[in-house]
Amino acid sequence: MSxxxxxxxxxxxxxxxxxxxxxxxxxxYIGSMLVRRVLGDGSxxxxxxxxxxxxxxxxxxAQMGAPTVMVEKIPAGTxxxxxxxxxxxxxxxxxxxxxxxxxxxxxxxxxxxxxxxxGLPVVDADGMGRAFPELSMETFAVYGVHGSPLxxxxxxxxxxxxxxxxxxxxxxWLARAVTIRLGGVGHIAEYAMxxxxxxxxxxxxxxxxxxxxxxxxxxxxxxxxxxxDAIAETLAPTLYSHVRELVVGKVTDVERRTTEGFAxxxxxxxxxxxxxxxxxxxxxxxxxxxxxxxxxxxxxxxxICVVDHESAEPITTEGLRYGxxxxxxxxxxxxxxxxxxxxxxxxxxxxxxxEEFVPVEASRAMPHL
Amino acid sequence: MSxxxxxxxxxxxxxxxxxxxxxxxxxxYIGSMLVRRVLGDGSxxxxxxxxxxxxxxxxxxAQMGAPTVMVEKIPAGTxxxxxxxxxxxxxxxxxxxxxxxxxxxxxxxxxxxxxxxxGLPVVDADGMGRAFPELSMETFAVYGVHGSPLxxxxxxxxxxxxxxxxxxxxxxWLARAVTIRLGGVGHIAEYAMxxxxxxxxxxxxxxxxxxxxxxxxxxxxxxxxxxxDAIAETLAPTLYSHVRELVVGKVTDVERRTTEGFAxxxxxxxxxxxxxxxxxxxxxxxxxxxxxxxxxxxxxxxxICVVDHESAEPITTEGLRYGxxxxxxxxxxxxxxxxxxxxxxxxxxxxxxxEEFVPVEASRAMPHL
Numbered sequence: 001m002s003x004x005x006x007x008x009x010x011x012x013x014x015x016x017x018x019x020x021x022x023x024x025x026x027x028x029y030i031g032s033m034l035v036r037r038v039l040g041d042g043s044x045x046x047x048x049x050x051x052x053x054x055x056x057x058x059x060x061x062a063q064m065g066a067p068t069v070m071v072e073k074i075p076a077g078t079x080x081x082x083x084x085x086x087x088x089x090x091x092x093x094x095x096x097x098x099x100x101x102x103x104x105x106x107x108x109x110x111x112x113x114x115x116x117x118x119g120l121p122v123v124d125a126d127g128m129g130r131a132f133p134e135l136s137m138e139t140f141a142v143y144g145v146h147g148s149p150l151x152x153x154x155x156x157x158x159x160x161x162x163x164x165x166x167x168x169x170x171x172x173w174l175a176r177a178v179t180i181r182l183g184g185v186g187h188i189a190e191y192a193m194x195x196x197x198x199x200x201x202x203x204x205x206x207x208x209x210x211x212x213x214x215x216x217x218x219x220x221x222x223x224x225x226x227x228x229d230a231i232a233e234t235l236a237p238t239l240y241s242h243v244r245e246l247v248v249g250k251v252t253d254v255e256r257r258t259t260e261g262f263a264x265x266x267x268x269x270x271x272x273x274x275x276x277x278x279x280x281x282x283x284x285x286x287x288x289x290x291x292x293x294x295x296x297x298x299x300x301x302x303x304i305c306v307v308d309h310e311s312a313e314p315i316t317t318e319g320l321r322y323g324x325x326x327x328x329x330x331x332x333x334x335x336x337x338x339x340x341x342x343x344x345x346x347x348x349x350x351x352x353x354x355e356e357f358v359p360v361e362a363s364r365a366m367p368h369l
Numbered sequence: 370m371s372x373x374x375x376x377x378x379x380x381x382x383x384x385x386x387x388x389x390x391x392x393x394x395x396x397x398y399i400g401s402m403l404v405r406r407v408l409g410d411g412s413x414x415x416x417x418x419x420x421x422x423x424x425x426x427x428x429x430x431a432q433m434g435a436p437t438v439m440v441e442k443i444p445a446g447t448x449x450x451x452x453x454x455x456x457x458x459x460x461x462x463x464x465x466x467x468x469x470x471x472x473x474x475x476x477x478x479x480x481x482x483x484x485x486x487x488g489l490p491v492v493d494a495d496g497m498g499r500a501f502p503e504l505s506m507e508t509f510a511v512y513g514v515h516g517s518p519l520x521x522x523x524x525x526x527x528x529x530x531x532x533x534x535x536x537x538x539x540x541x542w543l544a545r546a547v548t549i550r551l552g553g554v555g556h557i558a559e560y561a562m563x564x565x566x567x568x569x570x571x572x573x574x575x576x577x578x579x580x581x582x583x584x585x586x587x588x589x590x591x592x593x594x595x596x597x598d599a600i601a602e603t604l605a606p607t608l609y610s611h612v613r614e615l616v617v618g619k620v621t622d623v624e625r626r627t628t629e630g631f632a633x634x635x636x637x638x639x640x641x642x643x644x645x646x647x648x649x650x651x652x653x654x655x656x657x658x659x660x661x662x663x664x665x666x667x668x669x670x671x672x673i674c675v676v677d678h679e680s681a682e683p684i685t686t687e688g689l690r691y692g693x694x695x696x697x698x699x700x701x702x703x704x705x706x707x708x709x710x711x712x713x714x715x716x717x718x719x720x721x722x723x724e725e726f727v728p729v730e731a732s733r734a735m736p737h738l
Contacts, residue, residue, distance in 0.1 A: 090459070090530075158539060161459075161530040170527060177546040178531075 002051050002121070004043040005112070007036050009211055016214030017108035018314040019231075020206070022303045024263070024285035025105015025131030026063060027316070034077045035109050038116035045121035047097055049204050052195035058123055059084055059095040059192045061114045062107045064135060064152075064175065065185035079153040079187035080110045081117045086159045087151035087189040099123035099198065101138060101191060103206035104131030104286075110187065122207065127191060128346075129203035129240075129337050130303055133262055133285035135175060136168035137346035139336060140191045143201035147171050150190035154182040176260075203334055209238055217312050227312035228327070239334035242361040246290055246297050246328040247271050247279045248309055254320045256283075267306070267320050269328065279328070281306070283317045288351050290328060298330035299353070301337050301346050302360040305329040330360035371420050371490075373412040374481070376405050378580055385583030386477035387683040388600075389575070391672045393632070393654035394474015394500030395432060396685070403446045404478050407485035414490035416466055418573045421564035427492055428453055428464040428561045430483045431476045433504060433521075433544065434554035448522040448556035449479050450486045455528045456520035456558040468492035468567065470507060470560060472575035473500030473655070479556070491576065496560060497715075498572035498608075498706050499672055502631055502654035504544060505537035506715035508705060509560045512570035516540045519559035523551040545629075572703055578607055586681050596681035600698070608703035611730040615659055615666050615697040616648040617641050617678055623689045625652075636675070636689050638697065648697070650675070652686045657720050659697060667699035668722070670706050670715050671729040674698045699729035 005013075014028040021028070052058070061080045088094050098111040098118075103126040115122045127138035135147055148171050149163040160178050164170040171190075179186035193201070212234050220230035232243045249269040256265030262284050269279040277293045287304035290297050298304045306315045309325040336342065338359065344350070347357050374382075383397040390397070421427070430449045457463050467480040467487075472495040484491045496507035504516055517540050518532040529547050533539040540559075548555035562570070581603050589599035601612045618638040625634030631653050638648040646662045656673035659666050667673045675684045678694040705711065707728065713719070716726050 156536070156539070157534060158536075158543065159530075159532040160543060161528075163528040165526060167525070167527075170525070173550055174527065174529060174547050177550045178543050181542050181546045 002045060002047045003208070005046050005211075006043045007039050007041070010035060012214035012218055013108060013207075013211045014214065015217055015314065016210035016212065017104055018316065019213055019305050019307070020103050020108075020210050020303065021105035021131040021286065021314070021316065022305055023281075023283050023287040023317040024133065025102060025107060026065070028106050028109050031106040031109025031113070035112045035116055037077065038113055042116065044112055044115045046124050046207060047121045049123055049125045049198050049202060052097070052123060052198055054194060054196035056096040056195035057093055057192070058097045058099050058195065058198055059087055059189050060099040060101045060127065061111045061187070061189050062101045063110050063185060063187050064179050077113055078117075079155060080114050080189070082153035082157070082159065083151045083187045083189040084114055084118070086153060086161065087149065087192060090149055090151060090161050091192060095120060095192075097121045097123050099202070100126040100207060101135070101140070102126055102128040102131050103203070103210055104128065107131070108207060108210055123198055123202070124207045125198060125202035125204045126206045127202055129206055129333055130301065131286050132346050135172040135188070135190065137350065138168070138191060139203055139342065140193065140201045141168045142339070142341045142345050145191055145193045145197050145201050147190040150175055150188055152178055152186045152188050154186060158182065203239070203336065205238070209240070221311060231312065231329070235331065240303070240331050242332035244298070244330040244360055246304070246330045247292060248273070248327050249279055249325075251320055251322055251324040251326060254322065256317060263317060265317065267317070269326060281328070284351060285317070287317070289348070289353055289355065290330070296355055296358060297363050298360045299348055299355055299357055300351060301333050301342065301357075303329070303331035303333065305331060330363075332360050371414060371416045372577070374415050375412045376408050376410070379404060381583035381587055382477060382576075382580045383583065384586055384683065385579035385581065386473055387685065388582055388674050388676070389477075389579050389672065390473035390500040390655065390683070390685065391674050392650075392652050392656040392686040393502065394471060394476060395434070397475050397478050400475040400478025400482070404481045404485055406446065407482055411485065413481055413484045415493050415576060416490045418492055418494045418567050418571060421466070421492060421567055423563060423565035425465040425564035426462055426561070427466045427468050427564065427567055428456055428558050429468040429470045429496065430480050430556070430558050431470045432479050432554060432556050433548050446482055447486075448524060449483050449558070451522035451526070451528065452520045452556045452558040453483055453487070455522060455530065456518065456561060459518055459520060459530050460561060464489060466490045466492050468571070469495040469576060470504070470509070471495055471497040471500050472572070472579055473497065476500070477576060477579055492567055492571070493576045494567060494571035494573045495575045496571055498575055498702055499670065500655050501715050504541040504557070504559065506719065507537070507560060508572055508711065509562065509570045510537045511708070511710045511714050514560055514562045514566050514570050516559040519544055519557055521547055521555045521557050523555060527551065572608070572705065574607070578609070590680060597696070600681065604700065609672070609700050611701035613667070613699040613729055615673070615699045616661060617696050618648055618694075620689055620691055620693040620695060623691065625686060632686060634686065636686070638695060650697070653720060654686070656686070658717070658722055658724065659699070665724055665727060666732050667729045668717055668724055668726055669720060670702050670711065670726075672698070672700035672702065674700060699732075701729050
């Protein structure tokens with residue numbers, strides 16, 4: 001069912017999108033300020049994918065770059081629409097709607113900036129079902145819709161079109177080079193597709209899920225009930241139905257570096273119930289793998305979410321600090337994100353990890369929340 | 370006057386283009402092999418700029434990348450035409466002719482590959498009047514025609530369009546990043562312009578001058594006369610009328626490194642007439658400055674050409690070896706390449722040199738040849 005999003009929804013959406021960012025994805029709060037400035041008292045139509053005409057023309061929009069840069073370099077706000085218009089002009093067809101390529105982090109917000117500026121509706125779906133560090137890591141591509149041609153816009157009005165045919169990794173490789181030279185952040189329009197292709201290749205209803213998660217956490221706090229129960233209850237009827245508590249503990253070490261346009265690193269957490277054991281998370285923009293005492297407890301593409309141990313406020317890898325008390329949640333991803341094709345695109349091997357994918361609900365983790 | 374170029378002209382053209390490459394510009398011999406393969410027994414129409422209709426549509430084509438890479442990575446040959454077709458399609462207009470952006474080095478040949486493949490004529494003019502390391506160093510830009518939009522093609526069919534408006538340095542910066550990620554070499558179409566703009570902004574008749582230089586050197590050798598006299602006689606009636614012998618000596622040291630897509634370095638030569646003095650050349654792909662005993666004798670944009678001391682065969686910076694006996698020639702550039710605007714684009718300061726431009730004919734050099 002389609003619905004209207006207003007500025008009042010943005011704080012909850014930002015909180016939920018940060019959770020789905022699994023440590024990365026860029027700061028949706030910055031994105032929400034951009035949306036607020038353009039949207040004012042207006043509203044944005046969020047289209048349920050089932051309400052899309054099969055022959056509708058959808059152009060997703062997003063930001064690419066290192067989250068550590070995005071925090072310091074706030075975009076002007078006009079770039080994502082310039083990217084969309086550049087791709088429309090290149091393809092000779094106007095978009096009927098925009099859509100996130102990534103529901104976690106700032107990319108939950110960028111299509112809303114475009115929608116507020118252009119009046120286009122936003123499709124309630126995305127191509128990652130979370131956040132991922134590379135443009136090629138898309139269910140769209142896994143199920144046959146490719147990213148090319150991609151349009152990229154810079155803050156000084158630069159416009160770049162990249163067409164690598166079916167080779168989405170080469171597209172990512174070239175677009176990343178341009179983004180680095182634009183100062184670390186670029187805005188893109190890519191994976192243009194029909195409504196029928198959205199229904200076949202996108203992870204559905206992830207924007208509304210992010211909003212529902214953020215709202216549930218806030219309402220639980222206001223009611224002095226458990227925000228962790230609220231998260232589990234919100235996700236239970238969705239495609240993300242399994243939530244596991246992987247650890248409760250204290251951050252004892254964080255290493256991170258920004259290299260080749262990515263924020264890479266490692267966090268160590270001492271479990272409260274067994275401080276001598278090490279709980280370790282490796283990340284590349286997003287959290288990739290969690291091990292406890294050397295044993296795998298959760299791995300990409302499942303969600304590994306670090307949150308405040310009491311308020312459940314999501315904590316990004318840039319926000320991780322020594323001494324923080326945190327909970328780490330493992331959340332199962334939809335079946336369409338766990339097929340062999342999906343794992344080839346964004347499973348462990350795609351990040352250079354040797355481990356096989358194990359669903360978080362099947363791993364040695366703590367009980368279901 | 371327009372004329373026909375055939376495969377028989379290619380060795381002379383390659384020799385002359387290497388001389389005008391002033392140490393860089395990439396190897397025209399490799400380019401001539403690409404032309405020969407496509408051209409066979411056919412011929413290419415070389416259009417004098419004065420024969421161009423004012424409203425003709427000209428799309429220059431070229432290769433970009435580090436010469437040290439080009440020697441090892443021979444292009445397939447279809448990329449420059451793909452770049453031209455990509456720009457035609459983007460602009461919605463078919464080209465009436467192609468043209469070099471650079472008459473020195475391999476870029477004297479790339480438009481001939483396009484001409485042989487497409488049947489388009491090539492305009493006898495270019496935008497550098499020699500070779501330069503960056504796409505923004507063009508008389509076209511100095512006199513108001515900008516490079517954007519640029520189309521870039523890779524060997525696996527990648528197509529990239531870059532539009533930075535009037536900012537040619539930003540265009541170069543982004544295109545260079547893509548080229549590096551394509552493996553160090555990319556093929557481009559850029560500086561699309563009208564016939565009237567060609568007449569106003571291009572350095573005229575540089576392709577025929579390169580051919581005449583290469584032919585004159587060969588004929589002098591065959592006749593056992595001085596190839597240096599032949600060079601001077603060939604250039605005297607052109608816009609490049611002053612030729613000075615800067616030194617005759619032995620190469621004593623060469624330092625070079627490929628960094629950020631450029632071949633940068635320094636060559637030292639011991640003068641035969643005063644071996645204790647040092648004659649030094651600094652280069653960035655092309656030779657930038659020559660000093661003798663610390664004193665300036667020639668500086669960019671004038672041509673600093675290292676040639677074999679007897680045969681006058683041009684020697685590129687990659688070809689420089691310890692112990693070689695060489696002559697270094699300084700050649701004056703046309704007045705349109707020495708204006709304040711031209712010097713801002715490709716004079717000493719554009720390369721980070723502190724020295725002011727001094728015309729080679731006014732510097733402390735050896736007498737006019």
